[in-house]
Amino acid sequence: MSKEITVPTLGESVTEGTIGEWLKKPGDAVAVDEPIASLETDKVAVEVPSPVAGVMGELKAEVGETVEVGAVIAIIEEGGTPAAKGEEAGRAKEEREEGKQERAGDTPKTQAKDAPSDAVKALNPAVRRAVLEHGLDPSTIKGTGRDGRLTKEDVEAAAKAKKSGSDTVADAAPAQAATSSAPASGERKEERVKMTRMRQTIAKRLKGAQDNAALLTTFNDCDMSAVIEAREKYKDLFAKKHDIKLGFMGFFAKAACLALKDVPAANAYIEGDEIVYHEYVDISVAVSAPNGLVVPVIRDAQDKGFARIEKDIADFGKRARDGTLTMDDMKGGTFTISNGGVFGSLMSTPIINPPQSAVLGLHRIEDRPVVVNGEIVIRPMMYLALSYDHRLIDGREAVTALKIIKEAIEDPTRMLIDL
Template sequence: MATEIKAPTFPESVADGTIATWHKKPGEACKRDELLADIETDKVVLEIVAPADGALSEVLKEEGDVILSEEVIARFEVGAAGTAAPAEAAKAETERAEAAVPAVANNEDPILSPAARRAAEENGVNPSQVTGTGKDGRVTKEDVLAFAKSGAATPAPAAAPAPVAAPAPQPIAAGERVEKRVPMTRLRAKVAERLVEAQQTAAMLTTFNEVNMKPIMDLRKQYKDVFEKRHGTKMGFMSFFVKAACEALKRQPVVNASIDGNDIVYHGYQDIGVAVSSDRGLVVPVLRDVDDMSLADMESSIRDFGIKARDGKLGIEDMTGGTFTISNGGVFGSLLSTPILNPPQAAILGMHKIQERPMAVDGEVVILPMMYLALSYDHRLLDGKEAVTFLVTMKELLEDPARMLLDI
């Protein structure tokens, strides 16, 4: 029974998609829910799986073709023995090849089909020793294999030529200018479009501060083993920043707002996106209702997002919405940067590398692990006062984590 394979229903924010990869070819057997194809959209990669046991009978959209929501991309034969078709085709080809070989009257030279001759060479069988059972005494491939299996094979009179080794890749000559051109993925193209749009439409400004990471590092060193044993996830730094950002957003609600036309939308909840780098581009999965999450919940969710991003399993629902974004360039060694807004959000926080620096503390020089923080914000919505106050609040909460628990 044939059935149509359709593209999934795309959400309103996704206009179309592109066939990225076909994992199965027509006639190739597959099981129910086995991956057939990947469809790349502006936001995520969607998977098409087999509706039942069977095989693809026809592919209507090739890799690289643009498709619309619910468009038919292939036809699937339910219950088809996918491996039988190639086997039957090979058998028919052998029979045709055998029929095409003319009979030879020379009794010293057995009549071989091309398939039988190839099998004889591969198995070291002397064709003159094999009794043919085919039409007019032809030696078939099955005759050769049966003879080889019986153990009566002797080396063929002429040894097969030794396989020629593949030529080693030639080193690039000095001064040679090598180029490689690949198409930009839809996800990376969309990210680029949104970043350019943010720079062109928002009055973007960045303010900086620095935070002493020693209190959090000491806290993490003291409790990380107990934390992991109790909650089943490691204690990282990101959860502290997400928690501090949530508290700072509640104290400065305008940083958590967004612009919709001529209106300002104030969100009564904190959905914080965490920028994650993947092979296909930058993605921003969202932690929802952060105010109700524990540090362990945050760490577990962030870890799951990282695994999904690596495997290309993030769904559109994982990245929809968000009222504020945190980007951590420090994991790649960035010491200082100016993050770009994630529209329509009003602000984005940039974390950076923890660097030991000499700091003046109570009139003395002390070596402390310091991190620069950067807050890029839309000056159409935020004034410098709100942005700087938000960043100072972040600094105070991170340098004294007890403030987050005591809400002071």
Template sequence: MAIEDIKIPQMGESVAEGTIGTWLKKVGDRVEADEPIVEVETDKVAMEVPSPVAGVLVEIVAEEGEDVEIGALIAKVDTEGKADSAPSPAPKEEKAEKPEKAEAKESAPKKEEKKESAPAPSPSSSSSDELMPMSPAVRRVVEDYNLDPASIEGTGKDGRLTKADVMSAIESGSARTLSQPAVTANTSPVAGPREERVKMTRLRKRIAERLKDAQNTAAMLTTYNEVDMTAVMEARTKYKDLFAKKHNIKLGFMSFFTKACCLGLKEIPAVNAQIDGDEIVYHNYANIGVAVSSPNGLVVPVLKDAQGMSFADTELSIANYGRKARDGKLTVDDMQGGTFTISNGGIFGSLMSSPILNPPQSAILGMHKIQERPMAIGGQVVIRPMMYLALSYDHRIIDGREAVTFLVRVKEALEDPTRLLLDM
């Protein structure tokens, strides 16, 4: 027997401890090298910890919900061991025994009557693992969204579902939901307890602390404008196929907004600055944070040196961050160093909102839903695709004139994308 210790890996200079989330393997399971075995949540990111070696998980030292320090022992793997259970012979033997069981049932009518009197399980209550084995993390997402796992194509080992498969199916709308039983007059509208208490995750607590600190510390103010998205939508429609063919990525709106913000930050450097004690730190680069929704909460990975990135670089980076967020693979380095943030509430249908600052940054741009509205242009009323923009900023460092000017520059660049090429 050769035992290998599994310890919490280093997750960044400022991360000292984490919380054990869901164990993806149980004692006796076979694990491969670099295969995720447990989810660990920190105050910055939730990530999966892989096994450094192949073998059998023989001991779990840290239980789910337990706080552990970086470098702490959490499990042990026997590199020479064999898994407790054989993978597939058992179901085949059960199938072979079915004819014999049928004969036994004929000679035992009492047992048959008991089985007939038992209520048949509903599709939603039957275990989906009988049809498709899933890890605890994947099963949790499937149950939260009430999905039929059979409607999702798995890309994992032996066709198993991964978290990325489920989240992609949810976004594309291809996943079917399980039918809910109809509520009749004789059925109580509330099944189970009326309330449920769930402990906040470490990441959610950290998000709450940071947002409240921003409200308590900064002199936060929001200014609004609206942008006519006609030119951007026409450019996107005209070049999206050619762009996808050349760069193997879809042309989205975020690359236009990122480039427009870089131009605005260059002209109004206060929007890209931050307060450090009694000093103002001006950044001569633009590290744009892009707010991404993940199963564990809102995270903000950073496009480093976005001012020098092409449209393709921006779209590829955002797509990569989105996948990493869904799979729980974002690192602390992915989310550090931001100087300005863009939040797109429009993908969820938000028409207008006031985003909260992401400390220590001094400003954040909120994008919203594109909606056709009647606009007065050249003395005529025409229908245009419009989007409300919101810039929240720290009034201690950014004056109203600077905030409004920045937002107008972003609006001008989007309504005339030629400015993005000419750096105007």
């Protein structure tokens, strides 16, 4: 019996997604609830589970194709026999023939199945297809793309080099032709990679923020001595009691809650001709994921302690790297904290996350000379940046909010006594 697999509901206001990767191919055995495909949406990658056990049948959509919610993307034969068993004799014959070809010097076509799965999955679709087609191990190929990434040309060149190295004398002419067609030394290469759906959405939303909001950024610097001292003093006890490390983000999240309580406009947003104020603080935390920047939300941060906030942040970071964040994790948010300091940023002007009206940018900590009580001393300093929508937040309010955050970090006791 055949079972049609359709695109599941992807979340509120999300009507379509893009096939990012097929996790099963025709003929593979499939268990109940086992993921068969990965869908890229505007915010996250979502796995499509199989509702039945059986054998993967026809694929109705290709990688990179946009599919709507409810569309049929695959067929599963319930109770079928995996190809590995049903076609064992045929496969054995193919393997024998390929073994002969390999001994004769031809490249085996099925070698792609032995390519390291983790390395292959990390490649963009065009490069991945080329690697699988030629049966190459991507870890053995030197990438010439940006940041050392593999390009399709790198894979093609490696395939030609492998073939020319294993060809017999009778194949010398084709090998020479392949070598002569290789890019000339010093040639400047270009690589075209289709933007992922998530990257397209990020670009659209950030450009929309610039077009629609009156963006302005105010800066301050912050002495991190007190927080660093408190962290060093209590980090072991904190980790032992709560089974989580005490980080800096917990301090800044609680400091932001104090600021947003006193400056509610920074925790509000514009909707039509109305201002929506929130009596709660849902902090969006910018997290770097393989496919782009995502902003999962710490809900009701004003009611959470340091340990709960740190656990939420650690969980978001892990799931962002694993690609298991859900649409609900990203929904909402009244204020954003973005920590570019982990990448070494000294100063930046972050862009707000619509429809929010403010974002706090954190930067790297570095020792700098400052004047304290008339003396020049060395202190671990961090630049803070608060970008805000000037349509809603006045300069006085923005400076006040940032000043409250600065004072809370420089004197963490304020967070305990609500100052």
